Each structure stands twice: as C-alpha cells, then as structure tokens.
Amino acid sequence: MQKNNCKLCGEEFLIDDEELALLDKLSPTVGSVKLTIPPPTHCFTCRSKRRLGWRNERSLYNRKSDKSGNDIVSMYPQDSEYPVYSSDEWYADDWDDKSYGRDFDFSRPFFEQFAELNAKTPKVALLNNNPENSDYINRAEGNKNSYMSFDLGWNDSILYSRSVYNSDNLTDCTFCRKSSFCYECIDCENVTNSAHCINSTDLSGCNFCYNLHGCHDCALCTNLFNKNFCIENKQYSKEEYTEKIKEFDFGSKQKVEDYKKRLSENMRSCVHRFANNLKCENCTGDYLENCKNVKYSFGAKNSENCRYMIDPERGKDSMNDCSSGGDGAELNYEIIGSGWPYNMKFSNASWHCSDSLYLCFCQNCKNCFGCSNMKRAEYCIMNKQYSKDEYEKLVPKIVEHMKSIGEWGEFFPLDISEFGYNETVANEYFPMDKKDVLKNGWKWRDKVDNLIPTSDFQVPDNIRDVKDDMIEKVLVCEITKRPYKIQGQELAFYMKQNIPIPHKHPDQRHHERLQLRNAPKLYHRKCMNDGCNNEFETTYSPDRPEKVYCEKCYQDNVI
Numbered sequence: 335m336q337k338n339n340c341k342l343c344g345e346e347f348l349i350d351d352e353e354l355a356l357l358d359k360l361s362p363t364v365g366s367v368k369l370t371i372p373p374p375t376h377c378f379t380c381r382s383k384r385r386l387g388w389r390n391e392r393s394l395y396n397r398k399s400d401k402s403g404n405d406i407v408s409m410y411p412q413d414s415e416y417p418v419y420s421s422d423e424w425y426a427d428d429w430d431d432k433s434y435g436r437d438f439d440f441s442r443p444f445f446e447q448f449a450e451l452n453a454k455t456p457k458v459a460l461l462n463n464n465p466e467n468s469d470y471i472n473r474a475e476g477n478k479n480s481y482m483s484f485d486l487g488w489n490d491s492i493l494y495s496r497s498v499y500n501s502d503n504l505t506d507c508t509f510c511r512k513s514s515f516c517y518e519c520i521d522c523e524n525v526t527n528s529a530h531c532i533n534s535t536d537l538s539g540c541n542f543c544y545n546l547h548g549c550h551d552c553a554l555c556t557n558l559f560n561k562n563f564c565i566e567n568k569q570y571s572k573e574e575y576t577e578k579i580k581e582f583d584f585g586s587k588q589k590v591e592d593y594k595k596r597l598s599e600n601m602r603s604c605v606h607r608f609a610n611n612l613k614c615e616n617c618t619g620d621y622l623e624n625c626k627n628v629k630y631s632f633g634a635k636n637s638e639n640c641r642y643m644i645d646p647e648r649g650k651d652s653m654n655d656c657s658s659g660g661d662g663a664e665l666n667y668e669i670i671g672s673g674w675p676y677n678m679k680f681s682n683a684s685w686h687c688s689d690s691l692y693l694c695f696c697q698n699c700k701n702c703f704g705c706s707n708m709k710r711a712e713y714c715i716m717n718k719q720y721s722k723d724e725y726e727k728l729v730p731k732i733v734e735h736m737k738s739i740g741e742w743g744e745f746f747p748l749d750i751s752e753f754g755y756n757e758t759v760a761n762e763y764f765p766m767d768k769k770d771v772l773k774n775g776w777k778w779r780d781k782v783d784n785l786i787p788t789s790d791f792q793v794p795d796n797i798r799d800v801k802d803d804m805i806e807k808v809l810v811c812e813i814t815k816r817p818y819k820i821q822g823q824e825l826a827f828y829m830k831q832n833i834p835i836p837h838k839h840p841d842q843r844h845h846e847r848l849q850l851r852n853a854p855k856l857y858h859r860k861c862m863n864d865g866c867n868n869e870f871e872t873t874y875s876p877d878r879p880e881k882v883y884c885e886k887c888y889q890d891n892v893i
C-alpha cells in the first residue's frame with residue numbers, strides 16, 4: 335500500500351497492490367519497449383475533474399461553420415480559437431488532417447506542442463449522429479424531436495434531460511431508461527406517466543415517490559415494492575384512492591412546492607440502502623449495475639475489473655475512465671467520452687481507436703500518438719505520418735522526454751482544455767466557483783443570455799390558467815435570474831401532463847436534479863441499524879441526516 339498526496343489539492347490517497355498490478359497490465363508496449371505507467375499523482379476527484387473538464391455536453395452556441403459559412407449549432411462559440419466544421423463537413427474527405435502535422439520538438443514540453451496542434455485542427459461542431467428534428471442535442475445517437483438534451487440514445491421527444499436511453503416524451507429527467515411521459519424523474523427505468531420519482535423501476539401513475547418498484551398509482555411514498563393505491567405509504571382501496579387523489583392539485587406550482595417538501599422530508603426519514611448497486615459482485619461505488627470487481631466507481635454498467643470509473647458501459651480491465659465504453663472496451667487508462675476503445679491511454683472523445691496514446695477527437699485510428707482530429711490514421715505522431723519502424727523508435731523517445739519533465743502518465747492538463755470548466759460535465763459532478771477555477775489556471779466562460787425578459791408578466795400558478803401565448807414570453811429564473819423561454823413542444827407536454835410552468839432556468843433545474851444524487855465520493859461507515867456492526871463504503875457522508883443501512887438490514891427492514 336502506497337500513501338500519496340494529491341499534487342493539486344493535497345488530499346491523501348492510497349494506492350494498493352491490486353492497483354499497481356492493474357497499472358502494470360495497462361502499461362502499453364510500443365515496438366519492443368514497455369512504456370511503464372507510473373502511479374497516479376492526483377487523487378480520484380482531481381483526476382476525474384481533469385478528464386471531465388474536456389467534455390462539454392450542454393453548453394451549445396449558434397455560430398457559422400468555418401468551412402462553409404453556414405449557420406450551425408456547436409459546442410464551440412463563434413469567438414472560440416478553434417476552427418469548427420458541421421458534422422457532415424468534418425466527416426467528409428475533402429480536407430486533409432495530415433496537413434496539420436508537425437515534427438516533435440525535444441526542447442519543449444509535449445502538452446505545449448499538443449495545444450498548438452489542437453488549436454489548428456478542425457473541430458466537429460456537435461456529436462449528434464442520425465438526428466431527426468433535433469439540432470440542439472449533443473453526445474447523442476438516433477434521436478427524434480428532442481431539444482436541449484444530452485447523452486442520449488434512441489429516444490423520441492426528450493426535452494431538457496440528460497442521460498436518457500430508449501425513452502419517449504420525457505421533460506426534465508436525468509438517468510432514465512425505457513420510460514415514457516415522465517417529468518422530473520431521476521434514476522428511473524420502465525416508468526410511465528409519472529412525475530418527481532427517484533430511484534424507481536416499473537412504475538406508472540406515481541408522483542413524488544422515492545425507491546418504488548413494481549407499483550402503480552402511488553403518491554408521496556418511499557421504499558415500496560409491488561404496491562398500488564398508496565399515499566404516504568398508507569394503503570387505500572382503489573375507490574378510496576381515486577377520491578383521495580382528487581384532493582391533490584399537481585397542476586399548481588404552489589402545491590407542487592409543498593409536495594416536493596413532503597417528498598424530501600419522507601426521504602430524510604426513510605431507510606436508505608448504503609449503495610444503489612444491482613447484480614454486483616465484489617464492487618464498491620454507487621449506481622453500479624451488473625459489475626464484477628469494480629472499485630471506487632460510479633454509474634458503471636456491465637463492467638469488470640475496473641477502478642475509478644464514472645459512467646462507463648461494458649468496460650474491462652480499465653482504470654480512470656469517464657463516459658466511455660462499447661463492446662471490446664478493454665485495457666483503457668485515463669480516457670473520456672470514447673466509444674469502442676481498446677488499449678487506449680490518455681485520450682479524449684476518440685471513437686473506434688486502439689493501441690494509441692494522447693489522442694483527441696480521433697476516429698478509427700490505431701498506433702497513433704499525440705494526434706488531434708484525425709480519421710483512419712496509423713503510425714502518426716502529432717498528425718504527421720511515419721513508417722511503422724520510425725513510429726516504434728520515436729514514441730519511446732518522446733515518452734522518455736515526457737518523463738524527464740513530469741508529463742508522462744498524466745492526462746491532458748485542464749489549462750489546455752477546449753472549454754471553460756463551467757461549460758463541462760466537470761462542473762456538474764464537481765462544481766467549483768469562478769475564482770477557484772481561475773486560481774488553478776483553468777478556463778471559465780461567462781454565460782451570455784441574449785433574451786430580454788417580458789416586463790410585468792406573472793406566470794400563472796396553475797397550468798390550467800396558462801394560455802398558448804406563453805411561448806412568446808421571456809421568463810426570469812427565480813434563483814439565477816437568467817432569462818429563459820418555454821418552447822411550444824414543452825408547453826404542450828405541460829398541458830397534457832398537468833404540470834405547472836417551471837419558474838427556474840433549465841440549467842438550474844438540471845443542477846437541482848444532480849443535487850438530489852450523492853456526489854461521486856465514498857466514505858467508510860457503519861450500518862445505522864441498532865445492534866448491527868456491518869461496515870461499508872457509501873456515498874452518504876457521515877454528516878448526512880439519512881438512516882443508512884447495510885444490505886442485510888435494508889433487505890430485512892424494507893423489502
């Protein structure tokens with residue numbers, strides 16, 4: 335066991351023998367030279383921030399393409415230093431990624447040279463594959479009629495949501511799968527016609543509920559399995575419930591605020607399972623599903639023998655990865671947002687790539703080093719073509735140079751990220767204020783809102799009093815004071831689902847949903863059930879008010 339202090343925040347972190355063995359396994363061989371990866375110098379949080387600070391999902395801008403001059407939607411604003419092409423223009427073969435190639439200069443740091451190369455190569459405006467009527471979505475594949483939603487796959491009509499798959503008609507939802515007609519739901523699967531439900535599966539017609547499974551027609555309930563017609567965990571007959579539920583007015587903003595308060599009180603007093611892990615073996619972390627030997631990870635699915643992961647899917651023998659995955663995703667280290675990566679190290683948003691190091695936004699590349707925005711390349715260094723022999727000689731030399739100045743083993747530093755910290759997922763999982771971000775030498779981009787609020791306009795309390803002209807009004811967020819509008823499709827959803835007009839900006843709504851989920855950090859704690867001495871790793875910090883139980887006590891008391 336090694337004890338280290340984080341080079342950035344100073345916090346102590348441990349590196350055990352299992353981790354050192356995995357690092358050895360992950361160290362790549364180029365030609366006949368093994369490039370040994372040294373132990374991490376940053377703690378889990380600082381490493382995760384450094385990778386996530388390269389992933390802008392939700393900060394979108396209207397701008398011109400630098401290739402055609404056409405109007406496009408992009409992750410990069412008009413005044414960004416990078417050239418930006420529309421997706422079709424970027425994937426076309428009429429520009430030469432190798433024309434940006436350059437020699438490696440052994441008198442200068444690698445990251446400095448990489449930043450110069452990366453500033454010149456064209457960037458793809460958005461990662462939005464096969465969209466239909468969905469220009470304002472990002473990190474998305476196969477979506478229809480969706481707007482301002484991110485990390486999406488195979489959906490229809492998703493508004494202001496994040497991490498939603500195989501669903502339709504969701505507004506303001508986060509981490510939902512196979513669900514329909516839901517509003518403000520978090521971590522739900524197979525849920526229909528429900529609102530304000532958290533950590534729930536197989537529901538319909540439920541409102542303001544936490545941890546319900548296989549239930550229908552319930553309100554303000556917690557920890558129920560296969561129950562119907564319950565209000566605040568009290569069982570009613572179908573007839574009684576039908577009468578009782580009429581006393582609720584889910585269309586009134588004021589009433590909804592009251593129900594939200596009652597939900598949070600109910601969540602505070604109910605028993606919480608130490609971790610939301612499903613079908614896992616020998617794992618520590620939270621929101622893990624179908625994983626084996628996955629340690630200190632969050633939101634991992636179908637993964638095996640991994641450590642320090644955030645939201646990976648099908649990862650194997652990998653460490654320090656955020657939001658990557660796909661069949662054959664193996665032997666990856668310090669990567670982010672990469673699909674189908676194999677033996678990839680220190681890389682960002684590089685898809686179908688293998689056996690490469692330090693790639694940024696590359697596609698279908700193998701055996702490459704320090705390349706930016708390349709397609710189908712092999713044996714390239716800094717976008718310059720080499721022979722196999724030359725490549726295998728030069729890469730170990732560059733690594734030796736990086737070792738001598740302390741760059742080897744580190745991910746791309748945040749001061750050369752393409753985005754402001756607050757534009758990225760880093761700020762969603764690990765929020766920081768502007769002052770601290772700038773103090774670290776990282777970037778920040780102030781939000782510029784061009785809408786002018788409609789004067790003297792009061793949003794009606796109840797959705798039944800809202801008129802169609804609502805979509806012309808510019809509202810002001812009651813928390814951040816940022817202006818925002820209600821879209822036509824959104825208004826139709828609220829009217830159909832009997833939901834009051836939100837009084838907060840979509841970014842604030844997203845932020846508040848994330849606050850309802852524990853931050854990605856583990857604490858060693860003891861079961862709070864009287865007489866039980868079981869210990870566990872949990873995301874509930876010791877100062878939290880909830881009753882946190884071990885698996886056995888949770889099973890005995892709740893199910």
Ligand SMILES: [Zn+2]
Nearest residue numbers: 340343377380
């Ligand atoms: Zn740290």
Ligand SMILES: [Zn+2]
Nearest residue numbers: 861866884887
């Ligand atoms: Zn216990």
